Amino acid sequence: MQVVVLDSAAEVGEYAAGVILRGVSHGTVKTLGVATGSSPLAIYKALERHRSPELSALSAFALDEYVGLAPDHPESYAAVIRREVTDRLGLDPGRVHVPDGGAADLAAACLDYEAAIKAAGGIDLQILGIGRNGHIGFNEPTSSLASRTRVKTLMSATRRDNARFFADVTQVPSLCLTQGLGTIMEARTVLLVANGKAKAQAVARAVEGPLASMCPASVLQMHPHATFVLDREAASDLALKDYYRDVQDQMLR
Numbered sequence: 418m419q420v421v422v423l424d425s426a427a428e429v430g431e432y433a434a435g436v437i438l439r440g441v442s443h444g445t446v447k448t449l450g451v452a453t454g455s456s457p458l459a460i461y462k463a464l465e466r467h468r469s470p471e472l473s474a475l476s477a478f479a480l481d482e483y484v485g486l487a488p489d490h491p492e493s494y495a496a497v498i499r500r501e502v503t504d505r506l507g508l509d510p511g512r513v514h515v516p517d518g519g520a521a522d523l524a525a526a527c528l529d530y531e532a533a534i535k536a537a538g539g540i541d542l543q544i545l546g547i548g549r550n551g552h553i554g555f556n557e558p559t560s561s562l563a564s565r566t567r568v569k570t571l572m573s574a575t576r577r578d579n580a581r582f583f584a585d586v587t588q589v590p591s592l593c594l595t596q597g598l599g600t601i602m603e604a605r606t607v608l609l610v611a612n613g614k615a616k617a618q619a620v621a622r623a624v625e626g627p628l629a630s631m632c633p634a635s636v637l638q639m640h641p642h643a644t645f646v647l648d649r650e651a652a653s654d655l656a657l658k659d660y661y662r663d664v665q666d667q668m669l670r
């Protein structure tokens with residue numbers, strides 16, 4: 418696992434966008450895993466500034482979706498991804514996939530999603546944020562570390578955190594579809610971005626804590642190509658901060 422600590426959220430976005438753009442130009446990133454939440458927005462804005470025909474040719478798979486919000490609801494992840502990713506990067510909407518939270522048969526929609534990822538040849542680079550409880554996608558604490566795309570119940574803390582996007586917490590759905598931790602682990606490269614003090618504990622548990630389903634992001638300790646890109650505050654609870662800085666300095670030489 419690599420840990421990169423930068424001065425600001427804007428730098429976190431630029432750095433992550435740079436990794437993606439290099440992958441696109443080398444031809445190693447053709448299918449991007451995209452995340453919602455506020456943390457990855459700086460990445461999409463940075464990518465938009467570097468829009469190119471190669472970038473717009475990417476396929477994309479979202480991590481998760483609420484159950485029961487129509488795709489045209491402004492806070493459905495289908496709508497968020499359309500606004501923040503598809504439109505900004507000029508992607509072909511036919512190549513941008515979001516789990517179908519409105520399906521009559523949700524279990525079948527989850528299997529279809531797994532099949533679509535497989536048919537696309539897997540995800541080359543997965544962007545992740547992290548919840549304050551250590552969730553990635555919507556894999557809440559105690560999610561199986563081997564889980565696949567499925568229906569999950571959201572914790573009330575997660576619904577409260579996400580209530581800022583809705584009129585009030587009662588409007589936040591309590592069910593969702595999310596790629597599983599096993600699904601996420603199959604992405605060839607993972608880039609997790611986090612900003613701000615509120616994420617510091619979750620980041621420290623994920624990077625330095627025990628591998629445990631109580632902190633779902635800790636599963637990334639088992640990933641061969643996972644990088645955490647953090648601003649100073651999100652990195653502030655890491656015990657080995659100085660070591661990560663030394664490694665970073667070595668890499669820049």
Ligand SMILES: N[C@@H]1[C@@H](O)[C@H](O)[C@@H](COP(=O)(O)O)O[C@@H]1O
Nearest residue numbers: 452454455456546547548554555
């Ligand atoms: N399902 C998303 C996650 O993918 C995201 O990582 C998390 C944190 O969001 P933010 O970056 O806004 O703190 O929010 C939601 O729960």
